[in-house]
Amino acid sequence: MKKSSLPLQSNIRPEKHKYSKESLTKLLRWHFGHSEFRGKQLETIEAVLSGKDCFCLMPTGGGKSVCYQIPALASNGMVLVVCPLIALMENQVMALKEKGISAEYLSSTQSTQAKNKIHEDLDSSKPTLRLLYVTPELIATSGFMAKLMKIYSRGLLNLIAIDEAHCISTWGHDFRPSYRKLSSLRSRLPNIPILALTATAVPKVQKDVIISLALENPLVLKSSFNRPNIYYEVRYKDLLDDPFADLCNQLKSSGDVCAIIYCLERAMCDQLSVYLAKHGISCAAYHAGLKNELRKSVLEDWISSKIQVVVATVAFGMGIDRKDVRVVCHFNIPKSMEAFYQESGRAGRDQLPSKSLLYYGIEDRRRMEFIIRNRSSADKKILPSSSSQEKQSEKSLTDFTQMVEYCEGSRCRRKQILESFGEQVPASICSRSCDACKHPNIVAAYLEELTTCAVRRNNSSSRIFVSRSNADDEDEFSEFWNLKDEASGSGEDISNSDDDTEVVKSLTRMKSLKKSGLNEKMALLERAEENYYQNKISVKQNDKHDKNSVSTSLRKASRERLENSLEQAQQRLGSTKIEVERYACFLEHECYEKYGRAGKSFYYSQVASTVRWLWTASSTELTNRLSIADNRCSEKNRELPALPSPSPVLDLPKLVMSNEEFCSSNLVLETSATKVAERKASPAVSLPSIPSFSEFVNGIKEKANQSNKSHGHSLNRDEKDPVKRGRLR
Numbered sequence: 001m002k003k004s005s006l007p008l009q010s011n012i013r014p015e016k017h018k019y020s021k022e023s024l025t026k027l028l029r030w031h032f033g034h035s036e037f038r039g040k041q042l043e044t045i046e047a048v049l050s051g052k053d054c055f056c057l058m059p060t061g062g063g064k065s066v067c068y069q070i071p072a073l074a075s076n077g078m079v080l081v082v083c084p085l086i087a088l089m090e091n092q093v094m095a096l097k098e099k100g101i102s103a104e105y106l107s108s109t110q111s112t113q114a115k116n117k118i119h120e121d122l123d124s125s126k127p128t129l130r131l132l133y134v135t136p137e138l139i140a141t142s143g144f145m146a147k148l149m150k151i152y153s154r155g156l157l158n159l160i161a162i163d164e165a166h167c168i169s170t171w172g173h174d175f176r177p178s179y180r181k182l183s184s185l186r187s188r189l190p191n192i193p194i195l196a197l198t199a200t201a202v203p204k205v206q207k208d209v210i211i212s213l214a215l216e217n218p219l220v221l222k223s224s225f226n227r228p229n230i231y232y233e234v235r236y237k238d239l240l241d242d243p244f245a246d247l248c249n250q251l252k253s254s255g256d257v258c259a260i261i262y263c264l265e266r267a268m269c270d271q272l273s274v275y276l277a278k279h280g281i282s283c284a285a286y287h288a289g290l291k292n293e294l295r296k297s298v299l300e301d302w303i304s305s306k307i308q309v310v311v312a313t314v315a316f317g318m319g320i321d322r323k324d325v326r327v328v329c330h331f332n333i334p335k336s337m338e339a340f341y342q343e344s345g346r347a348g349r350d351q352l353p354s355k356s357l358l359y360y361g362i363e364d365r366r367r368m369e370f371i372i373r374n375r376s377s378a379d380k381k382i383l384p385s386s387s388s389q390e391k392q393s394e395k396s397l398t399d400f401t402q403m404v405e406y407c408e409g410s411r412c413r414r415k416q417i418l419e420s421f422g423e424q425v426p427a428s429i430c431s432r433s434c435d436a437c438k439h440p441n442i443v444a445a446y447l448e449e450l451t452t453c454a455v456r457r458n459n460s461s462s463r464i465f466v467s468r469s470n471a472d473d474e475d476e477f478s479e480f481w482n483l484k485d486e487a488s489g490s491g492e493d494i495s496n497s498d499d500d501t502e503v504v505k506s507l508t509r510m511k512s513l514k515k516s517g518l519n520e521k522m523a524l525l526e527r528a529e530e531n532y533y534q535n536k537i538s539v540k541q542n543d544k545h546d547k548n549s550v551s552t553s554l555r556k557a558s559r560e561r562l563e564n565s566l567e568q569a570q571q572r573l574g575s576t577k578i579e580v581e582r583y584a585c586f587l588e589h590e591c592y593e594k595y596g597r598a599g600k601s602f603y604y605s606q607v608a609s610t611v612r613w614l615w616t617a618s619s620t621e622l623t624n625r626l627s628i629a630d631n632r633c634s635e636k637n638r639e640l641p642a643l644p645s646p647s648p649v650l651d652l653p654k655l656v657m658s659n660e661e662f663c664s665s666n667l668v669l670e671t672s673a674t675k676v677a678e679r680k681a682s683p684a685v686s687l688p689s690i691p692s693f694s695e696f697v698n699g700i701k702e703k704a705n706q707s708n709k710s711h712g713h714s715l716n717r718d719e720k721d722p723v724k725r726g727r728l729r
């Protein structure tokens, strides 16, 4: 159904018309059904209608399209819209046509017939087209440029809108080399106002966009990037029993809502989508590995609400306008804050309460670092090394570090996002609409547990890197670098004079930020460990009353805790038969060997790590680890370290075993039944609670100050005990 145009004035160029707010609002209501302009929409529209260049920064879903669609309706000529993706153009043109607005797009995917029809209209004496969407690649062709010049010389071109303008900058997260070619528009088509629009522009990118498009004294309109209707939350994979199940519960508890789940790899999209579907969630996978028809039908089904959840790679989303997306989940850490902001910003475009969930895992982090580093070295092989490339790879790592800070820090998530775009905001801006502000104690406790996990994984980190040694393999399965071909084909050097200092500054900033976060704790822990191994810690081995020493009762309790966990692992894995008591002795002994002398806090942590590992270990991992115990049996003469003197309260001489005793312990230990009975009957050996690393550090400080202050953690012990809490709720 075609609506008649509201009669407004003629050509906006060369005479610059003044449009009243009322007449423009009328257009907005008539064509789009919105009652008022939002944010900076009106200012932007007035600026371009008066012939000014304009740089418009609005948050995702802020309503940037209206800023060039209304000018197209306010005049008789045509607005040229440059878009990075065909799918994006298709969507917008379809939506405009449904509103009765004359809009078309030109792309390689169209039939010759469709293209000819558009060209006929453009060549006619009175073209009806109001908006013509094109890709930057088309602009670069001489044929299209000639056509454009003709339209221009006839006075029919009113405005050039560059959507997703950050794609022009190599500093932006979605750099498109073809966007660089837009720089000729200004010289070829002088006096036509250019409107650059983006939701993602750090100051450096803004500057780059303005220079690259040769905008003349542009009006720069910035809205806040804040998305107040989005609640931000990070969930920690390493602390979860089953991240798939957790996500499934999260989606179910939100109701049958529309969601996008982003994964790094195609295989993960398929796997997760199958899992969710099996558990009653209406969903489908979407990635570049699927056939075009299937992809198209998934997209159509999702847009028309036939399916509610799409599990996709980053190939899905730019410009997709489903307003009621309630949850955007990143199942793997994104590569940068910009990418995260863009993707999570697809939630709540209708301004209603929505959620951004990010599942953070230590292995995901390492993997992404690995990909970024390898991508950089792969690029170096393809392209001759240049300073701009080096800066680029440094930037990728710096960007990623910022994302890691977001996950590993306990600061307000919203504030972190906004500050990463150079926006200084008061702490009150969040009003408890992120997990760090809403549940600061819980987030702090999770991060402390994560520290312990990180230490444990540090010991086995090489496994991850060894198994992923070929960067090219990554690209086959992930759309992480989805614009890679284009990017690597471009040899343009676009370095700016101040790039070096900017990068150095931001790196320094990142380093100083790190100091306050998890890394500091890690460094502290590493130093403490180092000190221990260099015998700098004086452990009073013979002092029975040293509160920090590991008592025999503690060792026994730890062994029982490990027995419980081994029993649970056995149940979970089903097929694996484990000699629970024997291996619990072995695992406990490992913990003691490594940390016993450093004191009970380190020892506790190590036991807790082992318990957590047992919750998630696969059958093979478990078998591998326990086979070490069996191998040890052959080391007959190896001496175990001496235990500290037994506690006067509970003397358990049998707890300290030689290797031989250990190897035959399955024969001498009591039956499970008697042990369980004994365990129940013995109140003296209750399971120890595990102090966090910060509790440990605070404890030392307190001791030094001889203060009677309590620890100051508001979580009670039950909440902090990972065994009792078990997992993230």
Ligand SMILES: Nc1ncnc2c1ncn2[C@@H]1O[C@H](COP(=O)(O)OP(=O)(O)OP(=O)(O)O)[C@@H](O)[C@H]1O
Pocket (backbone or CB within 6 Å): 034, 035, 036, 037, 038, 041, 058, 059, 060, 061, 062, 063, 064, 065, 066, 198, 199, 319, 321, 323, 345, 349
């Ligand atoms: N003045 C307004 N009042 C109410 N809704 C509006 C207004 N302007 C735009 N919208 C709606 O806001 C939604 C987002 O608009 P649009 O797609 O233009 O956002 P965008 O800024 O281009 O987002 P993105 O950065 O994700 O591309 C659309 O559904 C649109 O209809």
Ligand SMILES: [Mg+2]
Pocket (backbone or CB within 6 Å): 064, 065, 163, 319
């Ligand atoms: Mg848009």
